[in-house]
Amino acid sequence: MLFISVLGNLHLYLALLWMTIASAAMAIADVTIDACTAYNSIKHPSLASDMQSLCSLSSSIGALLGFFMSGILVHLVGSKGVFGLLTLPFALASVVGMVFSESHVPGFSYKQVNQKFIDAGRAMWRTMKCSDVWRPSLYMYISLALSLNIHEGLFYWFTDSKDGPLFAQVLNHSQNILEVAYHVEIFPCFVSGNCWFHSLNWFVGSILGATLYQLVLKDHPFRGICLWTQLLFALAGMLDLILVLRLNLKLGLPDYLFIVVDEVVSQMIGRLKWMPLLVLTSKLCPHGIEGTFFALLMSIDNAGFMTSSWLGGVLLHVLKVTRTEFGNLWLAVLIRNVLRVSPLFVLFLVPKGDQNTFKLPGEIMGKILILMKRKKKLGTWSWRLLFIPLIEDSSQCSLVIDKSLKHMLHCL
Numbered sequence: 001m002l003f004i005s006v007l008g009n010l011h012l013y014l015a016l017l018w019m020t021i022a023s024a025a026m027a028i029a030d031v032t033i034d035a036c037t038a039y040n041s042i043k044h045p046s047l048a049s050d051m052q053s054l055c056s057l058s059s060s061i062g063a064l065l066g067f068f069m070s071g072i073l074v075h076l077v078g079s080k081g082v083f084g085l086l087t088l089p090f091a092l093a094s095v096v097g098m099v100f101s102e103s104h105v106p107g108f109s110y111k112q113v114n115q116k117f118i119d120a121g122r123a124m125w126r127t128m129k130c131s132d133v134w135r136p137s138l139y140m141y142i143s144l145a146l147s148l149n150i151h152e153g154l155f156y157w158f159t160d161s162k163d164g165p166l167f168a169q170v171l172n173h174s175q176n177i178l179e180v181a182y183h184v185e186i187f188p189c190f191v192s193g194n195c196w197f198h199s200l201n202w203f204v205g206s207i208l209g210a211t212l213y214q215l216v217l218k219d220h221p222f223r224g225i226c227l228w229t230q231l232l233f234a235l236a237g238m239l240d241l242i243l244v245l246r247l248n249l250k251l252g253l254p255d256y257l258f259i260v261v262d263e264v265v266s267q268m269i270g271r272l273k274w275m276p277l278l279v280l281t282s283k284l285c286p287h288g289i290e291g292t293f294f295a296l297l298m299s300i301d302n303a304g305f306m307t308s309s310w311l312g313g314v315l316l317h318v319l320k321v322t323r324t325e326f327g328n329l330w331l332a333v334l335i336r337n338v339l340r341v342s343p344l345f346v347l348f349l350v351p352k353g354d355q356n357t358f359k360l361p362g363e364i365m366g367k368i369l370i371l372m373k374r375k376k377k378l379g380t381w382s383w384r385l386l387f388i389p390l391i392e393d394s395s396q397c398s399l400v401i402d403k404s405l406k407h408m409l410h411c412l
Helices: 002-006 012-043 045-085 087-098 110-128 131-145 151-160 166-172 177-185 196-217 222-244 255-283 290-318 329-339 342-349 394-411
Strands: 367-374 381-388
Touching (some): 012 045, 012 087, 012 255, 012 290, 045 087, 045 255, 110 131, 131 290, 131 342, 151 290, 151 329, 222 255, 222 342, 255 290, 290 329
Antiparallel strands (some): 367 381
């Protein structure tokens, strides 16, 4: 980002290259945090939901502050100056990485990196074949895929329809393209330049959802909370139907107020639906490959999001909803809401276990050796847990245990 800010006439492809590198760096940091969260969720099962709530709240609050500050900084230092300031978060992430407490692994051979990749791939494949892993993963994919994304149809209805909300008429009289973009970004706000207002609604809903989950729902079983949040998710979609049919005006609710409520409620319930799935995902990761396996499960969820966009586009095409024709938009919204209930037919794929006590079978997580050592100064006993990964070749098991014990005794 610093190069983009400093260099004046940077070629387009070089700019894309640097932005791609920056995105990759953020993804690596994100996966590292996910690995730490998954590892601690396995080590402290009763705190798994608390850690996910903390991560969600931190992410939402940080993003909210970032969106708020970005608009101010763009006016103060310009877009290039903002790119230069983006080096500060990367520097802070590097500082956080330096303070991580990690034990030294003596005698590590970098020549074994290829073999470790092979072993990790085998472990991931072996874990995915476990029914306790692929069943909830399949449910998460179905739940996301069947929540059809018809945002494009609603977007054009918001901005182009003569019968749409009031701000659509304001847009038709706007001559400045940038001003139009601002109006499109903030549905309930008509003052040009306040594009952060839409983001405010989105992140307020996310914060409310994470807080409500932490205070009320974190101790409920997976299957029960997935049932009720999926039903609430379908009901929240009916707010869009009320808006499209213009029933809110008949009830005396202005468009800008109803859209704010719709957006906050939808995001809050979406976060409530997503939080237990994140907790479950963190507990499906075997020891030793937590970050890699968590990223794999998240890629399955991303595939679900992509599928929902494709299916939503097909639905809009079948119903002949275009940029200017919205006669069947209400039907598309209704079909989407009905399909949001359909994942309940495969709810049996979700484990019945409690969020605080659920864990994978021992043959997937690996053998656990409990080592005890007395602290000389305090005169107390401390316990250490050592995970021995499962190895298909039993002749190698003793060798792995011997090396792991040697490493653990060295650390103690």
